[in-house]
Amino acid sequence: EAQVTQNPRYLITVTGKKLTVTCSQNMNHEYMSWYRQDPGLGLRQIYYSMNVEVTDKGDVPEGYKVSRKEKRNFPLILESPSPNQTSLYFCASSLGDAGRVAFFGQGTRLTVV
Amino acid sequence: TQLLKQSPQFLSIQEGENLTVYCNSSSVFSSLQWYRQEPGEGPVLLVTVVTGGEVKKLKRLTFQFGDARKDSSLHITAAQPGDTGLYLCGGSNYKLTFGKGTLLTVNP
Numbered sequence A: 001e002a003q004v005t006q007n008p009r010y011l012i013t014v015t016g017k018k019l020t021v022t023c024s025q026n027m028n029h030e031y032m033s034w035y036r037q038d039p040g041l042g043l044r045q046i047y048y049s050m051n052v053e054v055t056d057k058g059d060v061p062e063g064y065k066v067s068r069k070e071k072r073n074f075p076l077i078l079e080s081p082s083p084n085q086t087s088l089y090f091c092a093s094s095l096g097d098a099g100r101v102a103f104f105g106q107g108t109r110l111t112v113v
Numbered sequence B: 001t002q003l004l005k006q007s008p009q010f011l012s013i014q015e016g017e018n019l020t021v022y023c024n025s026s027s028v029f030s031s032l033q034w035y036r037q038e039p040g041e042g043p044v045l046l047v048t049v050v051t052g053g054e055v056k057k058l059k060r061l062t063f064q065f066g067d068a069r070k071d072s073s074l075h076i077t078a079a080q081p082g083d084t085g086l087y088l089c090g091g092s093n094y095k096l097t098f099g100k101g102t103l104l105t106v107n108p
Helices: none
Strands: A004-007 A010-013 A019-025 A031-038 A042-051 A054-057 A076-078 A087-094 A108-112 B005-007 B010-014 B019-024 B031-037 B044-049 B055-058 B061-065 B071-076 B085-092 B096-098 B102-107
Touching (some): A004 A087, A010 A019, A019 A031, A019 A108, A042 B085, A042 B096, B005 B085, B010 B019, B019 B085, B019 B102, B044 B055, B071 B085
Antiparallel strands (some): A004 A019, A031 A042, A031 A087, A087 A108, B005 B019, B031 B044, B055 B061, B061 B071, B085 B096, B085 B102
């Protein structure tokens, strides 16, 4: 089954404690991206990757890092989380075209206290 | 700056009614996508429209891309409770930008 898998689904952490949200896709897609979704603000892109070792900033990259060492994985790293990073996070992937996201993960609800 | 504006923001209707939601922009997009999202889940792609004036149908859902490729509409015929969800449009150029969505509730 074609899918994008994120882990964990839910995470509560404390300010400043580094965390990683993993994302994996099994469709051999080149393009992967991370979004956060907040009430009243909608979905906003954090980072995207066009292929292995190629990443770039989206609209709200501050406080986040990503890496793309393998085609299937695109982890999101919060080096020093802060409460304003409390949000619902989605990983997404698509084949080739950067603008056409075909598959979203099931989401990670992060709370930073 | 909100590149994609969706309206209405909220819509609550009775089962069996028809409805149209809109996605408007001052920018031209190479393609536009519609998604449906249920609470606590990721958005699920419904359709991609590419050509100005294009109309696509998915059962009771009809999607239209404006001639100038700046706007789109989604029409649902005889809405059912299972249609309840957040409908998102995403406009694509070199990247995908989303509207804030229309939250649709279909009451039995």
